[in-house]
Amino acid sequence: xxxxxxxxxxxxxxxxxxxxxxxGFYTVRAILGYRAALRKVSPTSGxxx
Amino acid sequence: MQLAATLRKExxxxxxxxxxxxxxxxxxxxxxxxxxxxxxxxxxxxxxxxPGFLWLGLLLSSTLTLSESFxxxxxxxxxxxxxxxxxxxxSLYYGKAIANAFQLTLLGIALIPxxxxxxxxxxxxxxxxxxxIILGAAGLxxxxxxxxxxxxxxxxxxxxxxxxxxxxVVPVLLAAVKATSLIILGDPMGQARSxxxxxxxxxxxxxxxxxxxxxxxxxx
Amino acid sequence: MTGIxxxxxxxxxxxxxxxxxxxxxxxxxxxxxxLVILTGAWIGLFVAPAETFQGNTQRIMYIHVPTxxxxxxxxxxxxxxxxxxxxxxxxxxxxxxxxxxxIGTLLALLLCIQGSIWAKPTWGVWWDWDPRLTTSAVxxxxxxxxxxxxxxxxxxxxxxxxxxxxxxxxxxxxxVVYFSVNWWNSLHQTQSTVGNxxxxxxxxxxxxxxxxxxxxTGLIMLRARTSEIRLSEEIAPPLEPVASVGGIRS
Numbered sequence: 001x002x003x004x005x006x007x008x009x010x011x012x013x014x015x016x017x018x019x020x021x022x023x024g025f026y027t028v029r030a031i032l033g034y035r036a037a038l039r040k041v042s043p044t045s046g047x048x049x
Numbered sequence: 050m051q052l053a054a055t056l057r058k059e060x061x062x063x064x065x066x067x068x069x070x071x072x073x074x075x076x077x078x079x080x081x082x083x084x085x086x087x088x089x090x091x092x093x094x095x096x097x098x099x100p101g102f103l104w105l106g107l108l109l110s111s112t113l114t115l116s117e118s119f120x121x122x123x124x125x126x127x128x129x130x131x132x133x134x135x136x137x138x139x140s141l142y143y144g145k146a147i148a149n150a151f152q153l154t155l156l157g158i159a160l161i162p163x164x165x166x167x168x169x170x171x172x173x174x175x176x177x178x179x180x181x182i183i184l185g186a187a188g189l190x191x192x193x194x195x196x197x198x199x200x201x202x203x204x205x206x207x208x209x210x211x212x213x214x215x216x217x218v219v220p221v222l223l224a225a226v227k228a229t230s231l232i233i234l235g236d237p238m239g240q241a242r243s244x245x246x247x248x249x250x251x252x253x254x255x256x257x258x259x260x261x262x263x264x265x266x267x268x269x
Numbered sequence: 270m271t272g273i274x275x276x277x278x279x280x281x282x283x284x285x286x287x288x289x290x291x292x293x294x295x296x297x298x299x300x301x302x303x304l305v306i307l308t309g310a311w312i313g314l315f316v317a318p319a320e321t322f323q324g325n326t327q328r329i330m331y332i333h334v335p336t337x338x339x340x341x342x343x344x345x346x347x348x349x350x351x352x353x354x355x356x357x358x359x360x361x362x363x364x365x366x367x368x369x370x371x372i373g374t375l376l377a378l379l380l381c382i383q384g385s386i387w388a389k390p391t392w393g394v395w396w397d398w399d400p401r402l403t404t405s406a407v408x409x410x411x412x413x414x415x416x417x418x419x420x421x422x423x424x425x426x427x428x429x430x431x432x433x434x435x436x437x438x439x440x441x442x443x444x445v446v447y448f449s450v451n452w453w454n455s456l457h458q459t460q461s462t463v464g465n466x467x468x469x470x471x472x473x474x475x476x477x478x479x480x481x482x483x484x485x486t487g488l489i490m491l492r493a494r495t496s497e498i499r500l501s502e503e504i505a506p507p508l509e510p511v512a513s514v515g516g517i518r519s
Binding site: 008012031040 | 289291296299303310314324325326328329332333336372375379382383386387389390484488491492494495498499501502
Binding site: 192195196199203204205209212213215216217219220223224227240243247250251254255258259262265266268 | 355407408410411414415417418421422430431433434435437438439441442445446448449450452453456
């Protein structure tokens with residue numbers, strides 16, 4: 001609108017960084033959560049009584 | 050008709066417990082007072098923000114009146130008995146929703162003089178004010194009644210009801226505050242009508258939607 | 270109306286059980302999606318030219334717009350899952366509902382964070398009352414509230430039904446909120462987020478977008494599987510039918 005925005009790489013890095021971190025963290029958590037749930041219900045994990 | 054019977058029962062209940070709505074009015078008025086302290090003795094700003102504070106006060110008070118409206122059913126497990134009647138959940142919903150809207154309207158109208166005094170925010174366009182209050186109260190009541198029915202079956206109603214209701218009624222808040230503001234501060238371009246149409250649209254959508262969904266919320 | 274309430278009894282009577290699903294598909298989707306996103310990000314950061322007015326901060330759009338599309342898709346899928354559950358009562362749909370609400374809420378939160386980071390160098394403020402940004406914020410609260418609701422309801426059938434109802438109500442509110450804020454905004458003439466992307470920037474944008482959608486699908490699938498497994502633990506399996514009615518097996 002008025003002028004040009006110079007630089008700004010730190011904002012770009014922040015936006016990309018936060019997004020990748022959050023999405024990555026959630027993905028890892030989803031994978032680990034799934035594997036943990038599978039382990040709980042699989043037949044080999046059955047205990048006696 | 051069952052709706053008329055439900056409505057009559059609800060209004061009768063409200064009349065019998067009118068001391069409770071008086072207490073809620075005091076809560077609402079106190080809220081308006083506290084809001085004014087957040088601004089201080091700046092009469093310009095007070096007048097400008099008066100509509101916002103009025104509707105915030107009404108919104109906060111609504112959680113009190115709404116949770117009261119299902120109190121009796123929850124206590125005596127009367128809900129199940131009521132639902133055994135045929136075509137019952139619809140008329141139960143609309144009966145309660147109309148009664149709640151009515152109660153909120155009364156509350157809103159009662160808070161107007163408080164607003165006029167505290168914020169010097171008066172208007173001569175009384176019918177328009179009352180119209181906006183009715184539409185706004187209806188907008189709060191439709192989803193409010195649905196969510197109150199849900200949350201009153203849980204222990205954590207006090208937290209969950211505002212949590213679920215408040216984000217939902219943002220359009221009502223926006224439109225009602227804008228319309229009220231235009232009525233009080235002047236409306237040279239006639240914009241109030243658009244906000245009122247928005248309120249009517251919200252009410253139309255939610256009064257039909259919540260009526261349809263109510264049955265699933267109270268079934269067992 | 271009677272159709273809807275009759276189905277609730279059907280759900281109780283059918284022997285629908287939550288299934289334990291396996292298979293590599295979600296992992297494949299996650300891997301492919303990640304690769305595509307990284308490719309798109311690389312193009313957007315290092316290959317595409319800087320925009321005339323916003324300079325380099327415009328590159329945030331290469332991740333912001335795909336996040337927005339992914340958030341909307343996730344919540345749309347939640348909306349569809351709500352209807353599906355209310356109509357056929359299958360637990361798989363409740364699992365998918367939980368997954369898509371969780372992911373949709375997270376993406377909407379990311380949207381607010383990204384939009385805020387974009388707004389600061391561009392408009393000088395951390396928050397502008399842009400309709401899209403404001404609607405995203407309302408969405409975060411509305412759907413986080415539904416996640417909170419799920420934590421407080423112990424009975425799985427009720428939890429599923431109520432989440433579905435709440436999701437339908439909340440999702441229908443999204444366009445209403447957007448429209449109200451838009452109208453309110455246009456009166457105040459506040460700045461709005463730049464929406465249209467010029468053709469030169471479309472390659473990195475669409476690449477990232479496709480990557481996000483693939484990743485999203487994999488995530489929802491995976492998360493839904495976990496929910497369904499947990500549901501299967503909550504809901505006891507049906508008892509073995511007795512061979513002779515009222516009799517004693519010898």
